[in-house]
Amino acid sequence: MGGCLPLMSYEGFYRDGKTSRDYPGRLTFEENILAISYREEGAEALVFWPKEEVSLAEGSKPERIILLCQEGQRGSFVFSVNKRDFGKILAFFGKREGRWRLFLFSVLGIGMFLFWFWGLPFLIDRSVDFFLQEKPLSTQKFPKVFDGDPSFSMTVNEKASEKLQRFVSRYLSPDFPSVFVVKASFKNAFAMVWGGIVISEKMLLALRTPEELAALLYHEEGHLKYHHPLKMFLRRNIGIFLLMLVTGVNDVSQLVVRTGEEMMVLQYSRDFEILADEYALEKLMEKGFHPEAMEKLLLFLSERNQEGFWLFSTHPSFEKRITLLREKRKQMKMKRGEVSLKGIEKDFLSLKQGL
Amino acid sequence: MKKATFTGRGGDLFGIFLVNFLLTVITLGIYAPWARARYLRYMVGHIEFDGEPFEFHGKGGELFWGIIKVLVVLFVLLLPYMLAIEAGEVELALVFYGIFFLAILILIPVFLHGALRYTFSRLSWRGIRMTYTGKRGELLLLYLKGLFLTLITLGIYGPWFSCELLRYVYGHIRIGNVSFGFEGKGGELFVHYLLGFLFSLLTLGLYIPWFYVRVARFFVSHTYVEQEGKRSFFAFGLKGEEVLGFWISRVLLAIVTLGIATPWIIADWMKRRLDALSLEGDIDTQSLIQHPVEDVGAMGFGFFDLGDGLWGVVFPL
Numbered sequence: 001m002g003g004c005l006p007l008m009s010y011e012g013f014y015r016d017g018k019t020s021r022d023y024p025g026r027l028t029f030e031e032n033i034l035a036i037s038y039r040e041e042g043a044e045a046l047v048f049w050p051k052e053e054v055s056l057a058e059g060s061k062p063e064r065i066i067l068l069c070q071e072g073q074r075g076s077f078v079f080s081v082n083k084r085d086f087g088k089i090l091a092f093f094g095k096r097e098g099r100w101r102l103f104l105f106s107v108l109g110i111g112m113f114l115f116w117f118w119g120l121p122f123l124i125d126r127s128v129d130f131f132l133q134e135k136p137l138s139t140q141k142f143p144k145v146f147d148g149d150p151s152f153s154m155t156v157n158e159k160a161s162e163k164l165q166r167f168v169s170r171y172l173s174p175d176f177p178s179v180f181v182v183k184a185s186f187k188n189a190f191a192m193v194w195g196g197i198v199i200s201e202k203m204l205l206a207l208r209t210p211e212e213l214a215a216l217l218y219h220e221e222g223h224l225k226y227h228h229p230l231k232m233f234l235r236r237n238i239g240i241f242l243l244m245l246v247t248g249v250n251d252v253s254q255l256v257v258r259t260g261e262e263m264m265v266l267q268y269s270r271d272f273e274i275l276a277d278e279y280a281l282e283k284l285m286e287k288g289f290h291p292e293a294m295e296k297l298l299l300f301l302s303e304r305n306q307e308g309f310w311l312f313s314t315h316p317s318f319e320k321r322i323t324l325l326r327e328k329r330k331q332m333k334m335k336r337g338e339v340s341l342k343g344i345e346k347d348f349l350s351l352k353q354g355l
Numbered sequence: 356m357k358k359a360t361f362t363g364r365g366g367d368l369f370g371i372f373l374v375n376f377l378l379t380v381i382t383l384g385i386y387a388p389w390a391r392a393r394y395l396r397y398m399v400g401h402i403e404f405d406g407e408p409f410e411f412h413g414k415g416g417e418l419f420w421g422i423i424k425v426l427v428v429l430f431v432l433l434l435p436y437m438l439a440i441e442a443g444e445v446e447l448a449l450v451f452y453g454i455f456f457l458a459i460l461i462l463i464p465v466f467l468h469g470a471l472r473y474t475f476s477r478l479s480w481r482g483i484r485m486t487y488t489g490k491r492g493e494l495l496l497l498y499l500k501g502l503f504l505t506l507i508t509l510g511i512y513g514p515w516f517s518c519e520l521l522r523y524v525y526g527h528i529r530i531g532n533v534s535f536g537f538e539g540k541g542g543e544l545f546v547h548y549l550l551g552f553l554f555s556l557l558t559l560g561l562y563i564p565w566f567y568v569r570v571a572r573f574f575v576s577h578t579y580v581e582q583e584g585k586r587s588f589f590a591f592g593l594k595g596e597e598v599l600g601f602w603i604s605r606v607l608l609a610i611v612t613l614g615i616a617t618p619w620i621i622a623d624w625m626k627r628r629l630d631a632l633s634l635e636g637d638i639d640t641q642s643l644i645q646h647p648v649e650d651v652g653a654m655g656f657g658f659f660d661l662g663d664g665l666w667g668v669v670f671p672l
Contacts, residue, residue: 015482016482017645018644018645019531019641019642019643019644019645020480020481020482020483020531020640020641020642020644021641021642022641057400057408058396058397058399058400058401058408058410058411059401059403059408061362064406066408068482071410071412072410072479072482073484073648075482076482105369108370108373108374108377109369109373111377112373112377113615
């Protein structure tokens with residue numbers, strides 16, 4: 001704790017905690033006690049405050065220091081000092097000032113920065129990988145959860161879903177995750193937190209070859225295999241929850257915190273896309289599909305989709321993804337297919353015709 | 356005329372956020388109430404009125420127990436629902452969920468009452484504690500009536516409800532021999548909302564800052580303090596174009612800094628709003644007399660501060 005200010009004394013105003021009236025007075029710091037003499041109704045009065053009952057009011061500054069005794073219930077004293085004495089008074093109450101605080105905050109700031117950008121995502125990713133390695137989400141089937149959730153405005157096309165499930169079991173993998181074909185206004189495919197893959201009818205119809213479908217589904221399976229939807233959910237919500245605990249939830253802080261957090265989450269999302277692309281490439285080559293299928297799919301999508309500004313995008317640019325895939329492909333060797341792709345063209349067309 | 360201001364600085368707030376954040380993470384969230392108390396102490400302690408700062412005397416321990424009590428209440432209310440879900444009794448679960456929903460509707464004004472009593476008992480200015488003297492039953496009736504009318508009128512009664520609520524709450528806030536009051540009319544607020552909504556729609560949202568200012572000015576300019584029968588009204592001088600400039604620049608700043616600029620933005624926003632606040636009149640600041648201060652628990656605050664709802668009621672800026 002700080003030192004003492006023996007025999008230092010300041011003119012100011014005393015408030016007794018019963019009224020808001022300012023009584024002109026004098027405060028004297030002694031070793032463990034503060035003595036206040038003041039004039040009330042023409043008479044002199046004297047009060048003593050034990051040091052441990054006195055605190056410095058939050059908004060105190062050299063021009064106006066407020067000392068509170070028992071949080072102001074036994075009175076307060078208002079006075080002003082020069083900057084040098086202000087430092088001594090802060091030290092008297094065990095508070096640090098200036099360079100010490102700057103140093104402390106710098107260290108904490110670097111710590112928080114590292115934790116925020118690397119520590120938290122690392123912890124979440126490792127925890128998810130650790131707890132889910134024995135029981136991958138991708139093999140679980142939760143059609144009822146999906147069907148029963150009223151927040152989805154999509155309707156599952158049961159017949160097409162069953163047909164697609166048979167298709168993926170035969171040509172991609174017998175234990176491929178649950179796939180759902182949905183009637184929806186969007187042209188998209190995505191992996192769900194609980195482990196299913198959703199593809200819209202429009203997306204399915206737009207694909208030109210079975211290789212493109214395989215590339216798309218392997219890409220989504222990659223997201224599930226690496227637990228990306230769950231990691232994203234946790235990163236987004238744990239981060240926001242922690243920040244809200246600290247900053248509170250009010251208009252401006254909510255806006256600011258959410259905007260900043262959203263930018264970070266978008267960066268994670270872009271990293272996840274690259275990992276899922278690489279996973280899809282590996283699977284395509286492992287199963288004997290054309291190794292350029294993933295690149296062709298991306299090229300095809302790039303022709304039909306307008307790319308937004310990279311900072312606000314959930315996906316990296318198609319150009320970057322294709323370049324990375326080409327580099328990766330050069331390092332890999334083509335394997336002999338594990339499953340027969342005979343009849344895949346016919347089944348693919350039948351799948352589309354059924355919609 | 357007496358003016359308000361905010362003297363807090365983004366750098367100080369950043370330091371508080373840093374310490375709070377790290378301790379909250381290290382303690383797996385347990386430190387959060389203490390972090391909240393520290394934050395509020397700083398924010399309130401840097402709000403000045405007539406050159407004198409306010410003080411927040413709330414303690415982290417009080418907030419902690421307040422939150423624990425609220426969580427226990429919520430858990431007890433949700434338990435039958437969870438047990439029914441576990442047992443696969445969907446219809447029974449729906450009944451319990453309905454009961455939970457109704458209980459929350461009733462608990463909101465009860466917690467609001469508690470939060471108001473706690474907050475004002477912990478606020479002081481010039482060494483005098485503030486008090487909230489409203490009655491729980493009265494607030495509950497007022498709230499249920501307002502909620503019912505708002506629901507059956509599909510929200511149209513909302514502005515009248517807001518005004519009645521503020522009239523009741525402000526009418527029961529005191530500091531010494533100075534009492535607060537609110538005399539805004541629901542009809543006027545309704546017109547503000549209606550025009551604000553229409554203009555915002557027509558201008559594709561560009562009008563929102565002016566809408567915000569109009570509504571804030573409505574609330575502030577109808578709030579008064581009364582001392583010995585003499586009323587003085589507050590005024591709010593912020594302009595729509597200032598708000599627009601602030602919002603655009605600060606959202607950009609938040610994006611560029613990935614949210615790290617949050618403390619500076621919060622401090623700046625507080626300063627702009629409070630610098631625009633003044634009391635058009637006079638009160639004798641030397642004659643405030645302390646009323647007895649009750650020892651109020653923070654249970655209501657534990658519920659309402661979870662979403663800063665209380666600050667919306669206390670400071671509708």
